[in-house]
Amino acid sequence: MSDELNQRIIKVIADTQHIPVETVKLDSTFAELNIDSLDGINILFALENEFNISVPDEAAKEIRSVRDAVEGVTKLVEGGTGGASSEPVHAS
Amino acid sequence: MRQRVVVTGLGVVCALGHDTACFWESLRAGHSGIEPIEGVDRTQLRFQNGAEVRGFDSSRYFEQKDIDLLDRFAQFCVVSAREAVADAGLEFTPELRERTGIVTGSCVGGQATEDEGFVSLYRRNNPRGNPLTIPRVMNNAGASRISQEFGIVGPAWTVSTACSSSNHAIGQAFRMVRDGDVEVAVAGGSEAIFSMGFLKSWEAMRVVSPDTCRPFSKDRRGLILGEGGACLILETLERARARGAKIHAEMVGFGMSADAHHITQPLSGGAARAMRLAIADGGIQPEQIGYINAHGTGTTANDATETAAIRAVFGKHADRLAVSSTKSMHGHALGAAGAIEAVATILGLEYGLLPPTANYNEPDPACDLDVIPNQARAAEMECALSNSFAFGGLNAVLALRRWV
Numbered sequence: 301m302s303d304e305l306n307q308r309i310i311k312v313i314a315d316t317q318h319i320p321v322e323t324v325k326l327d328s329t330f331a332e333l334n335i336d337s338l339d340g341i342n343i344l345f346a347l348e349n350e351f352n353i354s355v356p357d358e359a360a361k362e363i364r365s366v367r368d369a370v371e372g373v374t375k376l377v378e379g380g381t382g383g384a385s386s387e388p389v390h391a392s
Numbered sequence: 393m394r395q396r397v398v399v400t401g402l403g404v405v406c407a408l409g410h411d412t413a414c415f416w417e418s419l420r421a422g423h424s425g426i427e428p429i430e431g432v433d434r435t436q437l438r439f440q441n442g443a444e445v446r447g448f449d450s451s452r453y454f455e456q457k458d459i460d461l462l463d464r465f466a467q468f469c470v471v472s473a474r475e476a477v478a479d480a481g482l483e484f485t486p487e488l489r490e491r492t493g494i495v496t497g498s499c500v501g502g503q504a505t506e507d508e509g510f511v512s513l514y515r516r517n518n519p520r521g522n523p524l525t526i527p528r529v530m531n532n533a534g535a536s537r538i539s540q541e542f543g544i545v546g547p548a549w550t551v552s553t554a555c556s557s558s559n560h561a562i563g564q565a566f567r568m569v570r571d572g573d574v575e576v577a578v579a580g581g582s583e584a585i586f587s588m589g590f591l592k593s594w595e596a597m598r599v600v601s602p603d604t605c606r607p608f609s610k611d612r613r614g615l616i617l618g619e620g621g622a623c624l625i626l627e628t629l630e631r632a633r634a635r636g637a638k639i640h641a642e643m644v645g646f647g648m649s650a651d652a653h654h655i656t657q658p659l660s661g662g663a664a665r666a667m668r669l670a671i672a673d674g675g676i677q678p679e680q681i682g683y684i685n686a687h688g689t690g691t692t693a694n695d696a697t698e699t700a701a702i703r704a705v706f707g708k709h710a711d712r713l714a715v716s717s718t719k720s721m722h723g724h725a726l727g728a729a730g731a732i733e734a735v736a737t738i739l740g741l742e743y744g745l746l747p748p749t750a751n752y753n754e755p756d757p758a759c760d761l762d763v764i765p766n767q768a769r770a771a772e773m774e775c776a777l778s779n780s781f782a783f784g785g786l787n788a789v790l791a792l793r794r795w796v
Contacts, residue, residue, distance in 0.1 A: 337693075338656045341598050357438060357598050357614075 305377070309347065309370050316346045329365040343369070351377055396629035397569045398795065399640045401480025403472035403580075404735045406620030406722045407443035411475055415722075415732075416739050419747040420768050424721045426604050426616050426751075431586035439600040443618030443723025444586055460524055462537060463502030464584035468621030468728070469534025470541065473578050477542065480625040481637060482576065484542050493574040494535045494548035495565040496623075497557030497581030499727030500590065501531035507587035534582055534621070546574050552727065555687070557581050559730030559780035559788035562624060563646035566790070569626045576631070580731035582621030591617070597656075599691050605724070607688035607717035607749050608695050608763040610756035615689040618723020622731035624738070641738045642793040644775070645674025651785025658694055658781055663687075663701035666787035667777060671705075674775070674791040678706050681713055681791075682773030683746050685737040686763075687781045688717020689724055696758035698779065703761075714771065716764040720750035730780040734790055737778040741794040744772040 306326060314321040317339060324333065330340055340363065344355050347369065353376040355363075363369050404411065407425025408418035418425065428434060429442040445468070450459045453471050462470065484492070505528040512518045527533060532550035539548050547568065551561045558581025565579030585591070594600050594617060601614035632639055647669025651662035671678055687698055695717075703710045718736045725732055740746050745768050752765035778790045 336654070336657065338654075341596065344598075345596055354438075357602065360598055 305374060306370055308350065309373055310366065312346045312350050313343055313366060313369065316343045324366060326366055326370065347373055353377060393572065395570050395572055397566055397626050397643045398629050398632050399624050399643060399738055400627045400632050400637045401476035401482065401625030402640060402735050402738065403475030403479065404620065404622040404732055405445055405448070405468050405471050406622070406725060406728070406732050407445060407618055408722050410445070410448065412479070412735065415735065418721060419718060419736055419739070420745060422721070422748045422750045422766055422768060424604065424750045426723060429586065432588045432591060436588065437591055438595050439602055441604060441616055442586065443616055443725070445620055461527060463505045463528040463533060465498060465502055465582050465621070466528070466533035466537055468584060468619070469496055469580070469582035469623070470537050472580060472582065472621040473538045473623040476578065476580070476623040476625045480627070482625065484544070488576065489543045489545050491546060491574050492544045492576040492578070493546045493565060493568050494538050494544055494578045495551065495561040496532070496535040496579070497551045497553070497559070497561035497727045497730065498531045498534070498583055499552060499554050499557050500583065500585065502529035502533060503590050504584055504587035505529050507589040510589065538578055544578070553786045553788070554782035554784055555724070555726050555729055556780040556782035556786050556788040557727035557730065558622070559734070559778065559790055560648065562730060562734055562790060563648060563788055565626055566643050566646050569628055575628050577626040578623055579626055580621065580623030581728045583726045583728040584619045585617055585726060586619060601690060604751045605690040605720050606751045606753060607686065607690045607720050608699070608756060608759040608761065609752045610754040612690045612692065612695065614691050615719070616723045618719070618725040620722065620725045620728050620732055622728060622735045624731070624734060639795045641741050641795050643790065644676060644793050645670045645672070645791035647671070647673055647789045649787045651787070653785050656783050658697040659785060660697045660700040660704060662785055662787050663698060663779070663781050664704040666789040667701065667705045667779065670777060670789040670791040676775055676791065676793070679709050680775045681706070681777055682771065683737070683740060683776040684713060684715045685733045685776065685778040686715050686717045687779045688719055688749065690717070690719060694781070698781070699759045699761055710761060713762070714746050714764050714769065715761045716747055716749040718747050720752070730778065730788065733780070734778050737776050737792055741773060741776055741792060744770060746771050746773070
C-alpha cells in the first residue's frame, strides 16, 4: 500500500465524516471515529466513487477500521476492478 | 362512546397472489414468492431476488385511461380495497359514504413514475415532463381513487412512515372507528418499488440479501424487497352485527412509539414500548397474546433487536408464544408490509393456523424464540400482535383478537 493511496483513502473518510483529516489515523477504528454502520456504508460509497471500484457486501461487513478500508481498497485497486490512477466517477 | 371494532373485509395483492385466497394458500403451504427480479434489469444489481407481484395485468382491473393515471402502487391499493369492500359485502348508501373513512400508507408512492420521468429528462434529454407525473406520484393517489370509486366522502388521508406506514394507517383508522368518528374505514397501504433508481439505492444500503430472506435464522443475510397492497374493512361491531356481516377478527388495540435513537439502527426499547402500548390499549394481558407476526426483516440487526424487545415485554411468556415473519414469503413490501401482515395475522387467528417463517435453517441464540420454522402450525390463539418498525425508529403495533 502506497502512502499516496493511504492519504487519499483517509481524506475520503475525513471528508465523508466532515472531520479534520488529521484526526483520521491509519490505526483508528471506526468506533473511535464515531463512524456507525450507516456512516460506514456512506464511506464505502465515497470510496467506490473515488477509486471506481465495487466493494462486495460481504467484504464491506468486515471493514471496521481505517486500516481495513485501506487494505480492502488497495486489494481492489491492485486487483484491477478499478484503478488508483483512474478518474473519480463523480466530481464531488 | 367507545365502539368495538371488527374486521369485516380483507383484500390483498402481493408476491403470494392477487387475492386473499391465493395469499392464504401460499402462507399455509409455507411457499415463498421470492424469485429472480424481472421488473428491472437485474444484471445491473448486486442482489438478484425480489418478491414481485408476477403476472399482474392492469387491464384486468382498469380502463387504459385509468392506468395512465395510476402508478402500480396505486393500482395495488385500489385492487386490494375493491376485494376488501366486496368481501365485507358493503353497500355504499349516501349516509354510509359520509360515515366511512379511508387511511392508506405508502413509503415512496409512485417513485417508479418519478424514476421514468428522470430517465426521460436527464438521459433522453426530453425537455417535456409528463403532466400525469404529479397525480401518479403522490402518496395519496390510492386513497383518492378509492374515495372516487366508492363515493366515500368521509375523512381520507395517507400516512408515510417508511416500513410502518400501513400499520400507522390501520391504527389511525381503527381509532377513528372506535371513537365513533366514522362507522366504517377502508385501511391499508401499498407499495411498488421495482425501479432501477430505487433498487440501486437499496443496493447501496447493503442490507438486501444476496439469496433469500431467512428471518431469525443464524445464516440470515438481509431482507428481500417486495411489493403489493392490502386493505382491511374496519367496522363498528354494532353495525357489523346489525347487518349480519361475516367477522374475520376483532381489532382491539394499537400502540405507537418513536426510538429517538438512529435513522437506521433499531432500538429494542422503542419496539417494546409500542407492543406494550398496543396490549394496554386493547385492555388485554400479555399472556393472552399467542402469536406475533414479527417485523422480522431478516437483517442481523432487526431480528435480534425484535427478539430482545419481545423478551422484554413478555418475560417468561415469550417462551410460550409463537412468532413468525411472513416476510420470508412475501418479502418486505415497505409501506405495504403492515397491511399485508395484518391480513396474514387475521387469517391466522380466523383459521387457527399460524403462518410459518419460511427459509429457516438454523437457530440463532440472539433470536431464541419459537419462530414456527418452515411449516404452518395449527393453533387457536386468543390474541395476536402485528409489528412494524420503520427506519427512523417509528414503531406501530396492532393488537387483534380471534372472533368467536
